[in-house]
Amino acid sequence: MASERTYAVALVFALTQGPVYSGWYASGKSTEFVPNPGMPLVHYATFMAVQIPALMLLGRRIDILHLKSWGPRLFVAFLVWMNASTLWSVLSRQTVIESVALTVTALCGLYLMVSFDITNRLQIIFLTMQVGVVASVFAVVRNWDLSTSDSGGYWIGIYLNRNSLAPVAAIGILAGVFLLPKWRCADPSLLSIGRLAIVAFVLLDVFVLWRSESTTSPVALALALLGAGYWQIIRLIARSAKKDVLVVRAAHIVYIVGIALGMWLIFIVQGRLLSLVGETTTFNGRLVHWRFSWNGFLEQPWFGYGWQAAWRDPEFLKGPGWWVLPNIQRIVADTGSVSFVVDPNKSWSHSGYFDILLGGGVIGAAILVALLVVVIMYQRDAIVRRTTTIWNMAIVWFVVAAASQESFIIGNHFLWLLLASVLWAPVSADEQHARAHTG
Numbered sequence: 152m153a154s155e156r157t158y159a160v161a162l163v164f165a166l167t168q169g170p171v172y173s174g175w176y177a178s179g180k181s182t183e184f185v186p187n188p189g190m191p192l193v194h195y196a197t198f199m200a201v202q203i204p205a206l207m208l209l210g211r212r213i214d215i216l217h218l219k220s221w222g223p224r225l226f227v228a229f230l231v232w233m234n235a236s237t238l239w240s241v242l243s244r245q246t247v248i249e250s251v252a253l254t255v256t257a258l259c260g261l262y263l264m265v266s267f268d269i270t271n272r273l274q275i276i277f278l279t280m281q282v283g284v285v286a287s288v289f290a291v292v293r294n295w296d297l298s299t300s301d302s303g304g305y306w307i308g309i310y311l312n313r314n315s316l317a318p319v320a321a322i323g324i325l326a327g328v329f330l331l332p333k334w335r336c337a338d339p340s341l342l343s344i345g346r347l348a349i350v351a352f353v354l355l356d357v358f359v360l361w362r363s364e365s366t367t368s369p370v371a372l373a374l375a376l377l378g379a380g381y382w383q384i385i386r387l388i389a390r391s392a393k394k395d396v397l398v399v400r401a402a403h404i405v406y407i408v409g410i411a412l413g414m415w416l417i418f419i420v421q422g423r424l425l426s427l428v429g430e431t432t433t434f435n436g437r438l439v440h441w442r443f444s445w446n447g448f449l450e451q452p453w454f455g456y457g458w459q460a461a462w463r464d465p466e467f468l469k470g471p472g473w474w475v476l477p478n479i480q481r482i483v484a485d486t487g488s489v490s491f492v493v494d495p496n497k498s499w500s501h502s503g504y505f506d507i508l509l510g511g512g513v514i515g516a517a518i519l520v521a522l523l524v525v526v527i528m529y530q531r532d533a534i535v536r537r538t539t540t541i542w543n544m545a546i547v548w549f550v551v552a553a554a555s556q557e558s559f560i561i562g563n564h565f566l567w568l569l570l571a572s573v574l575w576a577p578v579s580a581d582e583q584h585a586r587a588h589t590g
Contacts, residue, residue: 156267168311229515236458242456251562255562280326283309306359313364320359320360328379331353367553371548371552410551440505447509452508
């Protein structure tokens with residue numbers, strides 16, 4: 152139904168986070184000097200309110216078959232573990248909020264999977280990204296506050312920073328590339344107009360991605376397109392071969408190895424690119440955060456500190472090398488003594504993987520790795536049957552690459568939503584199509 156598609160667009164748009172934070176920006180400024188303002192809880196409540204209708208619709212459509220294969224079972228295990236980390240968290244009130252947000256957004260990914268087939272999800276995602284990109288261009292043209300960086304001049308639009316705008320533009324490009332050959336219309340003239348519109352929006356996305364001056368999303372986008380091309384080749388080989396060939400049987404193994412090599416290439420390529428433009432090869436402080444996160448992980452390797460609790464734990468912040476972290480606050484007590492602490496609202500691991508290691512330890516990370524491997528293995532046969540299933544692998548590779556340098560594997564974020572919609576996916580292409588209710 153058109154009304155539900157409109158809601159789905161609003162859902163994904165809100166989870167790009169920029170609209171919610173921008174909407175509450177004035178209220179946040181008015182409470183800037185109020186002790187312990189409740190704006191973070193207002194943000195969480197807004198995200199929750201947007202997602203509740205999806206949970207209600209999911210409750211009417213969910214079937215035990217959706218949890219029948221190993222992928223969804225492992226996903227449930229991962230979510231259960233991260234929620235269970237509240238029991239041993241160093242800051243339970245933080246962990247319980249973050250783990251609930253992680254689970255709710257994951258369930259909204261399941262809602263998208265059971266309510267729309269892949270083609271309809273692709274249309275919804277493409278349209279949503281264009282709304283965000285066009286709104287950001289409008290904000291820059293109208294010179295809205297914080298729409299561009301005062302120091303660097305790069306674009307931020309309606310989002311928090313350039314690394315929030317860039318994924319929106321990059322996913323818009325990726326969705327447009329997949330949507331263009333799938334665009335159908337009975338009227339030839341409208342067909343041409345529709346395809347020209349898709350191309351125009353993709354070019355706008357490219358321009359906005361360039362003006363954001365982000366390096367993470369372009370590299371992740373390049374890897375996602377490379378992965379999509381790989382699966383298209385595998386599909387052509389499988390369809391032309393008279394019987395199952397070795398290269399098709401081993402396709403998922405090559406893909407998994409490719410992801411690992413792609414992650415390594417990110418560090419090599421991005422470091423050199425930053426050197427060419429005169430910036431630090433430490434990824435603007437990321438290596439400092441990663442070393443600090445690794446040392447903290449070694450202190451509690453098996454269970455972690457509780458989901459999203461580490462960077463708000465005073466003991467964690469006293470770890471080796473804390474004095475070189477960015478965003479240090481210098482505090483002078485009434486006695487005249489001086490101490491330094493990290494602002495937890497401005498410091499984080501800059502990596503979804505370190506978030507998982509710190510939040511759920513080795514066990515949580517092992518479950519997620521097993522989940523990704525199983526999903527890739529199961530998707531191989533589906534890709535041979537339907538080209539649109541390649542979209543699933545493109546999303547996996549994009550998020551896996553992008554999350555290596557930003558905390559994108561968190562609740563209330565559209566990249567986690569998109570990845571979750573893939574992680575819930577059933578084994579076969581026919582099931583993926585048949586289980587979509589409204590698509």
